Amino acid sequence: MDARETPAGRIVSPDLGPATALRCRECGDSCDLGPRYACSTCFGPLEVAYSFTGVTRSSIEAGPPNIWRYRRLLPVPDGVTATRNMEPGWTRLVRAENLARELGMRELWIKDDSGNPTHSFKDRVVAVALAAAREMGFTVLACPSTGNLANAVAAAAARAGIRSVVLIPADLEQPKIVCTAVYGGDLFAVRGTYDDINRLASEIADDEDWAFVNVNVRPYYAEGSKTLGYEIAEQLGWRLPEQIVVPVASGSQLTKVDKAFGELTELGLVDAAPYRVFGAQATGCAPVSTAFKAGHDAVRPVRPETIAKSLAIGNPADGPYALDVCRRTGGAVEDVSDDEIRDAITLLGRTEGIFAETAGGVTVATLRKLLDGGALDPDARTVVINSGEGLKTLDAVSSVVGPTAVIPATLEGFRGAVPS
Numbered sequence: 001m002d003a004r005e006t007p008a009g010r011i012v013s014p015d016l017g018p019a020t021a022l023r024c025r026e027c028g029d030s031c032d033l034g035p036r037y038a039c040s041t042c043f044g045p046l047e048v049a050y051s052f053t054g055v056t057r058s059s060i061e062a063g064p065p066n067i068w069r070y071r072r073l074l075p076v077p078d079g080v081t082a083t084r085n086m087e088p089g090w091t092r093l094v095r096a097e098n099l100a101r102e103l104g105m106r107e108l109w110i111k112d113d114s115g116n117p118t119h120s121f122k123d124r125v126v127a128v129a130l131a132a133a134r135e136m137g138f139t140v141l142a143c144p145s146t147g148n149l150a151n152a153v154a155a156a157a158a159r160a161g162i163r164s165v166v167l168i169p170a171d172l173e174q175p176k177i178v179c180t181a182v183y184g185g186d187l188f189a190v191r192g193t194y195d196d197i198n199r200l201a202s203e204i205a206d207d208e209d210w211a212f213v214n215v216n217v218r219p220y221y222a223e224g225s226k227t228l229g230y231e232i233a234e235q236l237g238w239r240l241p242e243q244i245v246v247p248v249a250s251g252s253q254l255t256k257v258d259k260a261f262g263e264l265t266e267l268g269l270v271d272a273a274p275y276r277v278f279g280a281q282a283t284g285c286a287p288v289s290t291a292f293k294a295g296h297d298a299v300r301p302v303r304p305e306t307i308a309k310s311l312a313i314g315n316p317a318d319g320p321y322a323l324d325v326c327r328r329t330g331g332a333v334e335d336v337s338d339d340e341i342r343d344a345i346t347l348l349g350r351t352e353g354i355f356a357e358t359a360g361g362v363t364v365a366t367l368r369k370l371l372d373g374g375a376l377d378p379d380a381r382t383v384v385i386n387s388g389e390g391l392k393t394l395d396a397v398s399s400v401v402g403p404t405a406v407i408p409a410t411l412e413g414f415r416g417a418v419p420s
């Protein structure tokens with residue numbers, strides 16, 4: 001059955017599991033499920049609405065060790081596990097004893113999403129977007145990307161046997177270009193910022209019948225980030241963290257982690273307990289942090305200039321909602337300099353043996369800064385997210401780490417150089 005809404009206006013209801021409708025986050029109006037992202041009344045962003053049934057701890061625990069264990073909480077057909085997705089998720093939650101000691105904390109955990117198929121959290125959102133897009137009849141997967149999304153879309157489309165069309169900034173890190181191009185889809189390096197590319201993608205999406213994961217099927221894509229929150233709670237033994245530090249690019253991941261915690265609480269899967277959500281940005285692209293500190297509700301766009309390219313969105317679509325979450329939960333948004341990001345990457349590497357990409361440097365550096373400033377409680381159960389893999393952003397740290405010494409192949413040479 002072709003369930004897509006065609007330009008001619010034909011609508012056949014797609015089967016998206018527990019999803020029942022799309023609802024406007026601003027005016028609350030509902031509309032049918034389909035490839036839409038803006039409210040026809042007020043142009044506000046649309047979000048998936050659900051009717052959940054049969055969600056219990058044991059039904060989840062009986063599921064596969066990937067995001068599909070939460071399929072009854074996602075806008076995907078029930079048989080999704082039988083599709084040819086890349087099965088992201090169920091990444092490790094690491095108790096970071098050494099880093100906690102160094103920072104003077106009691107209980108610190110790292111949710112390490114570099115373990116996903118293309119080594120970033122983006123595999124989660126793409127898998128959900130792809131499952132929904134296929135159910136709606138799309139045969140082309142597309143996106144504008146700051147890098148990791150490009151990797152995830154190209155890989156997932158290749159595996160699903162469909163075409164991908166990816167737009168990236170031409171000045172992206174070389175590993176992220178190679179890690180997209182290798183999957184063989186159409187890849188356009190665009191001379192412009194991510195925000196320019198995002199605008200171009202919206203124009204293309206109006207003309208082409210393609211599923212742009214973060215544009216016309218964004219409501220479904222965004223729900224994929226909830227799985228990060230579900231997993232953290234389940235891996236903590238069905239408990240919420242008391243504090244969580246989340247990276248902010250568009251702000252979507254942060255708002256959906258909060259949504260996940262709220263759903264788990266409402267469904268009685270975790271005990272209701274207060275938690276505080278903290279947003280992390282690079283100072284070179286800190287529109288949400290700036291608005292938080294100024295007490296503004298609106299987020300003023302900036303032109304990004306930072307080594308944390310995966311978070312370099314100057315005009316974040318979910319910025320105001322991320323602000324809401326941080327304020328409502330008693331958290332904060334903070335930003336850190338490129339040097340602080342590099343320091344944090346090496347700190348995490350030497351204390352925990354985890355090599356984070358620049359976005360992980362942003363969250364760990366923000367954790368440290370918020371602790372130093374007293375905004376974070378060192379005695380509370382805290383989770384920090386590492387959303388990507390250090391190998392993709394080698395250049396960021398290649399100037400600050402290297403061999404202990406370069407020596408000749410002789411014992412004397414080694415003895416002369418080895419630190420005693």
Ligand SMILES: *Cc1c(COP(=O)(O)O)cnc(C)c1O
Pocket residue numbers: 120121122148149247248249250251252253254310311357359387388
């Ligand atoms: C995309 C991305 C994020 C968060 O993105 P949002 O747009 O805020 O959801 C975080 N970390 C990495 C590495 C990413 O690629």
Ligand SMILES: [Zn+2]
Pocket residue numbers: 024025026027028029039040041042043044
């Ligand atoms: Zn509306």
